[in-house]
Amino acid sequence: MRLRSCAGFRGEGEDKPAGENGSKGFCTMTRYVFVTGGVASSLGKGITAASLGLLLKARGLRVAIMKFDPYINVDPSTMSPYQHGEVFVTVDGGETDLDLGHYERFIDVALTRRSSVTAGRIYQEVIDNERRGVYGGATVQVIPHVTNAIKDHVYGLAKQSEADVLIVEIGGTVGDIESLPFLEAIRQVRHDVGRNRVFYVHVTLVPYLKAAGELKTKPTQHSVKELRSIGIQPNAIVCRTEQPLPRDVREKIALFSDIETEAVIENLDVATPYEVPLRLRTEGLDRIVVERFGLSLPPADLSAWEEVVDRVARLSGAVRVGIVGEFVALHDAYLSLVEALRHAAIAHGVALEIDWVDARELKRVSPDARLGRLDALVLPGTWDDREEDGKALASRYARRAGIPFLALGYGFPVALREVLGVWGSERPAGEGVLPMSASLPGYGWVGARPVELAPRGMLSEIYGKERIEERMRHREGVPFHWAEELGRRGGLPEAWSEGREYLLGFRFEGHPWFVAVQFYPEFASRPTRPHPLFLAFIGAAVKARARTTLR
Structure with missing residues (x-):
């Protein structure tokens, strides 16, 4: 099922260099899902983004996906594996973050180098433009030049892929200095395309303290507070946890985060990451996203995926x-x-x-x-x-x-x-x-x-x-x-x-x-x-x- 095509769409300022056109060259029909992380790294943002992509694709949508990494390296090709794990190679020769491997394996797509963008690449593009006089003598600043360059990559992939939904993972953790330009850029996307075409997913940790015998919501509360302080209100919070979240814990997180209780999504530790899409479907994450976008779609058919998980159990x-x-x-x-x-x-x-x-x-x-x-x-x-x-x-x-x-x-x-x-x-x-x-x-x-x-x-x-x-x-x-x-x-x-x-x-x-x-x-x-x-x-x-x- 396709909602429409971006083919033939020509955005304002198309073909201009990064950050020059005010980032208005977006495809007006693409919906955007932004995945951020808080509290700690290694909570599974990449698996969450990949799982949501699988669920939305299984509902009949055309899904594109990308990741922004806030480190200054232009790409991870020269980094030691001990720094950042493997270098995942795309079909067009992009040397990218390992999360692109999760995306390809879950969504079953062959991605390109456009799906992996680092802060180093953004800054390099902006500085090259400044040296060439692209900005006409203007004072080059994080806002609007760097944030526009970031948005140009978002809108460029949306147009090139003709995606119904573009999922964008922001690397790092909310509160990191290096990720602030990316968070500001995705905040601006809501203003550019309208709030009904943007969905923010925040992945956090709800730790279980064995000594107290309690799940603690305070880290999630502080993470959401940090995110809201820069103007981003999450639409759903995916809570990584080793214990099930009782109703009262969900209600507490929802109250302090100003979201619906059903939008507090439990993401329990599992034996294999291939269980995660099934868990998120049970929790209703894809349904919440689809309803937010005002779409009427059939439920996700994950029969092939269920067969894999069933094989693992046997x-x-x-x-x-x-x-x-x-x-x-x-x-x-x-x-x-x-x-x-x-x-x-x-x-x-x-x-x-x-x-x-x-x-x-x-x-x-x-x-x-x-x-x-x-x-x-x-x-x-x-x-x-x-x-x-x-x-x-x-x-x-x-x-x-x-x-x-x-x-x-x-x-x-x-x-x-x-x-x-x-x-x-x-x-x-x-x-x-x-x-x-x-x-x-x-x-x-x-x-x-x-x-x-x-x-x-x-x-x-x-x-x-x-x-x-x-x-x-x-x-x-x-x-x-x-x-x-x-x-x-x-x-x-x-x-x-x-x-x-x-x-x-x-x-x-x-x-x-x-x-x-x-x-x-x-x-x-x-x-x-x-x-x-x-x-x-x-x-x-x-x-x-x-x-x-x-x-």
Whole structure:
């Protein structure tokens, strides 16, 4: 169901640079939902925004979604994973916040770089405009120039996506200095488009004090007070809590926040984030939003989602998968990978147990002793060659032990060098660094690119076709001529770039399941539609587990 189309709409000041046009170039029919957070970080704003997007899409609306991050980095591409978790790559090459992964997995859309905007990018645009004289000699200020630039991104995505509803998450916590321009900008949106086309969701914490045996609403009250002090009145408050919210607690929050009691939404801790949309539907969040917008829509059909949650409740047995990397102390550094493995495990009806293996550890202890209890092994991607020796030892162990192995991204050249025997300390004396990699043009390959698969090969059988598109993020490629040497060592080329310029994947002949690819299929996996490569990998792990059990 579509409410209308923005196609052909030309807003005032269209095509002018950020912050110049007074931000009046909005599509007049799009509704806007803004998601803010208070009390503390890591309360699940991203999951809440993604869940609401899923619910509204299931009601028949066309949904777009984006996130503003208040840090000064232009994007997270140069940030350590320990700072901000994984870098999620969009199809058009955007290097973005990990919350975009939640959005894609829940709403089942392929987002672009337009859905991730940082304060650094906003300030860069405004300063560039000032240097070019765009503002005509005016004193450049946070209001209106920075806030207009922020709104230009909001209205630009609404117009480009032709969305019925645009959901916008504001990163950080209400009260943070760096997020104030974003909060002021979304306050102004209500003035621009009318209050009946804007809905504010505030995500807060209602802690349970065990010593007192009570839920405490004061943190939420103060957070809402802070939000209202800058002119934003929330329409709904999503309360993260480990205990159910009694009616009197909801009424107290509603009274002090000046909202309806039914708009106080309980968001209990759950075993899996995939339960959250179902919980929010039960609480009526999507109904409240739809009614606020004056829409008459059918209820959300989440039958496919319910099937996933039901499968989770009926898992039998488990597979133990090792993830070998240098950032394993922060699991969010591999968030999309873990979710893709979990999607496949759920589809196979087994629980996923992850053993986080620090690559440095494998240089100190015997890989056989450390990895011997695993059913399968993953070598995830990274952006450089740190800890290559430990990763190569993991590849060698998997190859010799015959356990399922999957290398992704930068894990591909590591596995390739291991098979060829030219890695780190194993490199033949006197040969130096072999020219295995060649620099790619520009900043490398980032985003979705075409991949050709070997006819009648293992990967073409898994994918069901011989030409695919997968997301990449690397600066160097392995020239295809190395396939000849790989073949002499037992490797079979399985994937390459157009024209066979670069080798992009191989398997090891005679091994039950040993695959290495220089792309990131995890970004395309969905709970209701697991990626075929991970389905095959977990399937091989299940078989390996069965063989071990029989022995």
